[in-house]
Amino acid sequence: MLRQVEGSRAVADVVARCRPQVVAAYPISPQTHIVEALSDLVRTGELAPCEYLMVESEFGALSACIGASAAGSRTYTATASQGLLFMAEALPNASGLGLPVVMTVANRAIGAPINIWNDHSDAMSQRDAGWIQMFAESNQEAVDLHVQAFVLAERLSLPVMVCMDGFVLTHAVEEIDVPEQDVVDALLPPFVPRQVLDPAAPVTIGAMVGPEAFTEVKYLAAEQQLRALDEIPVVAQEFERATGRRSGGLVGTYRMDDAVTAVVAMGSVLGSVKDVVDQLRDEGVRIGAVTVTCFRPWPLDEVRSALAHVERVIVLNRAFSVGSGTMLGQDVRLTLSASEAPVYDVVAGLGGRAVTRASVQALLAAVLGGKVDPDRLHFLDLDEALLGRDSTPSLLKES
Amino acid sequence: MTTTDLKLYQIGTFAAGNRLLDPDERSVQADPGRANAITSGHRACQGCGEALGARFVLDAAIRAAEGNIVTANATGCLEVFSTPYPESAWQLAWVHSLFGNVAAVASGIAAALKAQGREHIRVVAQAGDGGTVDIGLGCLSGMFERNDDVLFVCYDNQGYMNTGVQRSGATPPAARTATTKPVGVEPGNVFGQGKDLPRIAMAHEIPYVATATVADLRDLERKVEKAMSVHGARYLHVLVPCPLGWASASKDTIRLARLATQSGLFPVFEAEHGVVTATTPIRQRVPVEDYLTLQGRFAHLFGEPGRPDVVARIQAGADRNIVRYGLAAENEVVPHG
Amino acid sequence: MAEPQLPFAITLGPGSSRSDLTGSWRTERATYVTRQAPCGNACPAGEAVRDWLYDAEEGDAGYERAWRRIVETNPFPAVMGRVCYHPCETSCNRGQLDESVGINSVERFLGDRAIELGWSLPAVAAPTGRRVLVVGAGPAGLSAAYHLVRLGHDVTVREAESRPGGMMRWGIPRYRLPRSVLDAEVQRILDLGVRLELGVRVDDLAGTMAAEHFDAVLVAIGAQVGRRAYIPAGSAAHVLDAVTVLHGIEAGERPLLGRRVAVYGGGNTAIDAARTARRLGAADALVVYRRTRERMPAHESEVQEAEEEGVRFRWLSTIGEVEESSIVVEQMELDETGFPQPTGRTEVLAADSVVLALGQESDLSLLTGIEQVDLARGVVHTSPTMMTGQPGIFAAGDVTPGDRSVTVAIGHGRVAAERIDVWLAGLAPAPEPPRELAAFDMLNTWYYEDAPRAHRPRLELVRRQSTFEEVVEGLDVDNALYEARRCMSCGTCLSCDNCVAVCPDNAVVSLGMPGSYAIDLDYCKGCGICVAECPCGAIEMVPEEI
Incomplete structure (x- = not known):
C-alpha cells in the first residue's frame, strides 16, 4: 500500500517487518530518524520480541550486533559517516566471523571539515571490509533492499550494508510501499545461524589463525562473498514475484539498448541522470545510464555486459581515492580494460553539493563535444572562483 | 554445617578441598567433575595466573548457572594462548571479536538471549586489564550504565603482556615495562591515581562489584557465585600475576597475589549498588618490600643505591588502601596519616 | 570438497587443545613425595605420629583407626599420653607458627577411649615355635613381649616384683599415672598370650637359658637402685633415696x-x-x-x-x-x-x-659369668641391633646406655623385638631407608587457619597438694578433635586438593580416593605452583633429563 512517508520512517517500518531480535544503534545524522522510529516501534511493542540497545558508540553498536548475531539472533543497526568509520575495526570482524548483520548507511561525507550532508565517502572507505554493499536509487528501493538484504545475509552468512543517500533519501517524504508483514515473512524465514553460541553445543568462535591457514580462510571468505553475485539476482526475482516490483539486483540499465554513451552512477543521483538521458535521447543522442546497485562484491560481468558496446563511459561518483580517481571509476576502468572506450571519471556531489540536471547536461555536452580529457579526474561544478584560481589541474598524476 | 564449624577444619579453611568436608562444601576446583572451562594444552606461559584465574571463574560460573554459560573474550593473552588454530582450549560456548569491544559483544549476546526467551543462559565477558581499563572502557561503561545482564571479569596482570609487556592504565607506579623502562629521574611507571576500575564500576552503582585474586580460591568462587545470583551488570576484578611481565618465578604466581593482598596494595572487597559491603581483612600483614622484591619489574628500586623513597611512596599507597577499606586485621593498630 | 560444517578455521571444536602436549616445555617435573614429619622423627617410641593424627582428625571411627595405628608401635597409648615428655611436641613445626600440636593429650584421649570402649589389640601371627625370655616387666620388657608375641613367638616375661610395670608402677607416682590405666594396658598385652611370671628373679641368665631352652633373651631389668653419694651425716640424720621412697608408697x-x-x-x-x-x-x-x-x-x-x-x-x-x-x-x-x-x-x-634423687643404677648380677657381654660403667652395651656381645642375648631400656624414660624404653622394646625376630630367622637386619625431614620452610603455612592449642585442664591446687588423684585431666571429644586437626601433616599429603586446584594447566588429576593424585606429564609445564602451594610439603620439583 502506497503511503506518503519519510524515507527513514519507511525503512524503519520495513526493518521492523523483518523482525530483528536485536537492534543496537548510536544516533548520527542523517541516520537518526530511522533509529528513532525503531525505538518507538520497540517501545510500543509493535516490534517484539526485540531488544533495542542504546549503546555508547557506533563501535559498541556493531559490536553488540556481532554478539547478538553470534548468539543466533537477527540483528540490525544503522549509521553514517564518522559512525561508520568508528565501526571500522568491527566491520571486517563481522564479515570475517560470517555474521549476517544488516546495517543501513545513511551516506554522508566524512570530515574534516565536518559536514553532515550526503556523499559516498563513508561507504566507499569501507568497501574492502568484506560486507555486501547495496546502493538504493530511491526510497522505494531502499525499503525493498532491506528485505532482500536480510534474506541475502542469512543465506550467505555474511553482513550486508544497505546504502541510501543521507537527507536526499532519508529525509525525503514521498509515496512509498512498505511490503506487508505476510509478504516479508514469506520471503524471510526465521534465522538459522551457521554457527551459534550455545551451551548445549559449545564452539569456539573467533579463533586465532596464523600464517599456515590465514590465506585459506581469506580465500574461502572471498569465495563466499562472490556467491552474492549469484544470489542477489535470485533474491531480486523472488522479491519481484512476491511484490510485483523490480528492485535490487546487481546492475540496472536505462535506455542502454543502442547506447554508445553510458553514464555510470550509484544512488539517488540516477534520478537526475535519467532525466538528462531522456532529454538527450529526445535530441537523438544514443545515450543510456547504468546503475550499480551492488558495489561489493563488484559485479564485473554484469557491468561489462551492460557497457559492451559503448564508445565512451562517464562515471559519476560521490567519493574519490587520492591519486587514482573515483572508486567507481577505478572499477569501471578495470572492467573495461580490454575495451577501447574512454572512461571519463567525475567526482560529483561531495558533502551535499547538488548534482543538478544542468550540471550533468553541461558535463555530457562537454564530453560529447570532445572537450574533456579522459585521462583527467574531473570535479563536477568545481568553483574556481572560490578557489581563487583561473584553472585547476587534474588531480590525477600523469605519467 | 555452618561456617563456624568450618573453622575447626584447619586445612579446609584456605585450601581448595578437604577430605573431612562433604563434597558439596568443597571448592569447585576440588570437584573431580569440575567443568575445566579452559582445558589442558593451552599455550599460556608456565605459571600463568590468567589461565588459572579464568578457569577458577568460569568453572564457578558454570556450576552456579548449571552449565548455562556463554563467554565473550577480548583480544589478549587469554584469547591468543587458548585458540591458536586448529586447537581451542575452551570447553564452553566462547566468542572472540575484538580487543576493545567485549563488553558490547556481551551486551549483544545478553540482548539476543533475552529476545529469544533464553535468559537462563548467562553471559560472562572477560578481558585483561588493557581490554578493560583502557581500550575497552567505553563499551564497558556503556554496559554498566545500561545495567545489561553481563558479568564482566577483568583478569588484571597490570600491563600489555601479550604484546611484549607495555604499560597499561593498570600498571602500578614504578613498575618497569617495555615502555616505562627504569631510566631517567623517575624510573619505571609514573606515579598517578591509575585507573581504579572497581571504583569506577562502583560509580555506575551497578548491582555488584568485587575484587579477588587467584590466591584466595574460596573467596573468588564465592564472589562468582554471588555475582551469578544477581542479574544486571556485574564486575569482578581478579588480580592475576604474570611471571613473564612481572619477571617473577613461575612458582610464585599465587604467592605474589597473596602478598599483594597482605601488603594492602590490592584491596579485596565487594560492593553492591556503589557501596562497599564487605572487605577481606589482612591476615598476615607484610611490608610492600616482601611483594616487590620477588618481581624483576621492581628490581631497580632495590640494591645499591636503590630507591627507598619510591618504596616508601608505594608503602604509603598500601597504607592508604588499608585505611580506606578497613583492611587491618582485628588486633592490628594501623597508623593513620 | 564438501563444504565445512563450521566456518573454516575461525570456529573450532571445544577442548581440541588437548592434542597439544605442552608437557614438552618442561625442564622440571612435579613429583609427590612423603617426607618424615618431625614429630615421628623425634618419637623415641617410633610412633608414626602424623599418621595417627590424620586418622584421628576424622573423629568417630577415625579414633579407633588412630589408636590402632599407635599400637602398631606402642601398646601403651594411655600411659604414654600421661608420662611421655613428648619430644614430638618440642619438634612440632606448628610450634613455629603458633603453638605445637598437643599430640600427647590426643594420644591420652585415644588411649583412654580404647580402655573405656574395650578395644583389643590386634591378633597375633601364627606360632613360630621359637621361645623368647624377657627379663623384666617394665616398659621395655612389656613392649618387647607385645611385639614378640604378635610376631608369633612364645614369650615368657619374668619379673622379680610382685606386680608388672617396672618404673611405670614403682617410680611414677599415681597422681601422674593412675594404676587403673596401667593395669588395663598391661592386661591387654597379657591377653595376647604373653606368659608373665611375677616374683621370679632371674639370677643366672646363662643357666636359665640353658636349662629352659630359650632361643633368645631380652634383658630389660631397668635401673632401680638409687645412686648414693657421700655426704657427711650425723647419726640422727634422716637420709633416704627417692627410688625407695616412691617404691615404698606404691607398696x-x-x-x-x-x-x-x-x-x-x-x-x-x-x-x-x-x-x-x-x-x-x-x-x-x-x-x-x-x-x-x-x-x-x-x-x-x-x-x-x-x-x-x-x-x-x-x-x-x-x-x-x-x-x-x-x-x-x-x-x-x-x-x-x-x-x-x-x-x-x-x-x-x-x-x-x-x-x-641422684640417679639410678642397675643390678647386673644376672649377667655374671657371661664374658662376652660388655658391662662397662654399670650398663649393658649392645650393638645397634640391640644384641649384646653374646649371640641371642639382647638388652633394652634403662639397663642400656642413653636417655632413660618410659618412652625410650617402649621404643627399645619394639626395636629389640624386631631385631630378635630377624635374628631368630637368621636374617641380617634391613637398614631403614632414610627419609628427608619435612622442615618448616617446606610448608606453606598460609593454608592453616590460626588455631591456638587446647590446653588440658588441671586438678585444682588444693586437691593436688593433698591427694594422689591424677593432676592433669584428659581432653573432651571436641577438644581432642580440634587438637588433632591442628596437625599440619608435615611432609605427607593431607588430601586438600590444592594441587588439583592451583595448576594452570589442569595437569594435576584427582584419582578418586582422598589423597591420591597424579601429575599428567603430557601437560605439566613444570611451573612449580603446586609445590609452592602444597600446604604440607608433599610435592617437590625434580629436574628432567634433557
Missing part, C-alpha cells in the same frame, strides 16, 4: 619424711619425690640442685606443676652436710664451660629429712 608404706623435706637432685625423680612429699604432708618441700633451672634434666612442665603445688627450688646449690633437722648447702657458680664450681659460701637450712 602401701607411708615413709616418715617430716614437715621439712629436702630433695637432692634435678631429674624427674627428684620432682616426683618433692611432689610426693607435699602430698604426704610436708609443709616445706625443697629441691636442691647444683646447677640452674635451665640445665635441669627434669621436664619443664613437671617443674611448673611442682611450683604450683608449693615445691620450692634452690638452684646452684649442693648439700654439704646433713644433721637431724638441718642441712648445710653450699652456693655454686657456673664456670666458663657451664660446670658448677664450689664457692665456699655455705648456709644452714632447716630439713627433717633428705631424699637423694
